[in-house]
Amino acid sequence: MIKDVQERILKLKKEKDICILAHSYQGREIVEVADFVGDSFQLSRMAQTAPNANILFCGVHFMAETAKMLSPEKRVYLANPEAGCPMAEQMEPDMIQALKDMDPERKVVAYINTTAKLKCVCDVCVTSSSAVKIVKAMEDKKILFIPDCNLGAFVQKAVPDKDIKLLQGGCPVHASVTLKDLEDAKAKHPDALVLVHPECNPEVTDRADYVGSTSGIMEYAKKSDAKEFIIGTEMSIAEHLQYEEPDKKFYILSKKILCPNMKLTTLMDVLNSCEGINCGGGFEILMSDEEIKAARVCIDEMLRLG
Ligand code: 13P
Ligand code: SF4
Numbered sequence: 057m058i059k060d061v062q063e064r065i066l067k068l069k070k071e072k073d074i075c076i077l078a079h080s081y082q083g084r085e086i087v088e089v090a091d092f093v094g095d096s097f098q099l100s101r102m103a104q105t106a107p108n109a110n111i112l113f114c115g116v117h118f119m120a121e122t123a124k125m126l127s128p129e130k131r132v133y134l135a136n137p138e139a140g141c142p143m144a145e146q147m148e149p150d151m152i153q154a155l156k157d158m159d160p161e162r163k164v165v166a167y168i169n170t171t172a173k174l175k176c177v178c179d180v181c182v183t184s185s186s187a188v189k190i191v192k193a194m195e196d197k198k199i200l201f202i203p204d205c206n207l208g209a210f211v212q213k214a215v216p217d218k219d220i221k222l223l224q225g226g227c228p229v230h231a232s233v234t235l236k237d238l239e240d241a242k243a244k245h246p247d248a249l250v251l252v253h254p255e256c257n258p259e260v261t262d263r264a265d266y267v268g269s270t271s272g273i274m275e276y277a278k279k280s281d282a283k284e285f286i287i288g289t290e291m292s293i294a295e296h297l298q299y300e301e302p303d304k305k306f307y308i309l310s311k312k313i314l315c316p317n318m319k320l321t322t323l324m325d326v327l328n329s330c331e332g333i334n335c336g337g338g339f340e341i342l343m344s345d346e347e348i349k350a351a352r353v354c355i356d357e358m359l360r361l362g
Pocket of ligand 1: 094097169227
């Protein structure tokens, strides 16, 4: 049954010139029909370079929005319109603008997990893989890092010569992991290396063997000579790694790290979207030229510094 649905999707992709981009937090059955799988920023770049007229994004809303901003001439669709990221919607542009007005010298660095509306009032965008590098490369010394205070704290430690202020935002999924979860996992698997996402709490990232983005974690695990790994990010990553590296063992750091937003997208959503594309259906990301222009400023600045 799953195979039949996948075959229908593969056929529609060809007929309708659709490129399917899947974030690596998507399940196996979706990853198998995707043209490219990666972290949020890699996928936006793929949307830019893909020759197809239609992009179908399997991930959350801000990711499809970023893809649209980077390739406005393409039609970008989100496979499940309900799939949002709570962190991306935590802060209102008015609040950030008010903080900027009070301290105009302080540059606002926004994690890519933000809405386009919020990006419009930010100076530079970063991803989990580029945050440290970009903040180091900025000429500015005074920074307000939003919305994720865990990623922000990770950057603070790596760039101690800058004055980095944080606000209380973050990913409820990664922030749910506690030191006790880490200790329990290590007690169960004492030989395993611990690889975690910087969205986890500092008490967790401080004790990890490696801290990095989704793709960073995957790359590290594949290249490492170690045989066992505790994976501290969305549990699909451990599953994909287990498929790709059958001679190694991957354990999830906590069963709480399941992103309900990422998991909203089903294979049937992918099929329904493919059927709808070019036939008046599918959930298309629509943005005005002005909106794209304003929100792209901080993305272009990231590309310049990165
Ligand atoms: P990446 O940028 O590592 O893909 O992370 C996106 C995300 O939503 C992590 O929770
Ligand atoms: Fe958003 Fe966290 Fe889910 Fe990533 S894991 S999409 S940051 S809620």
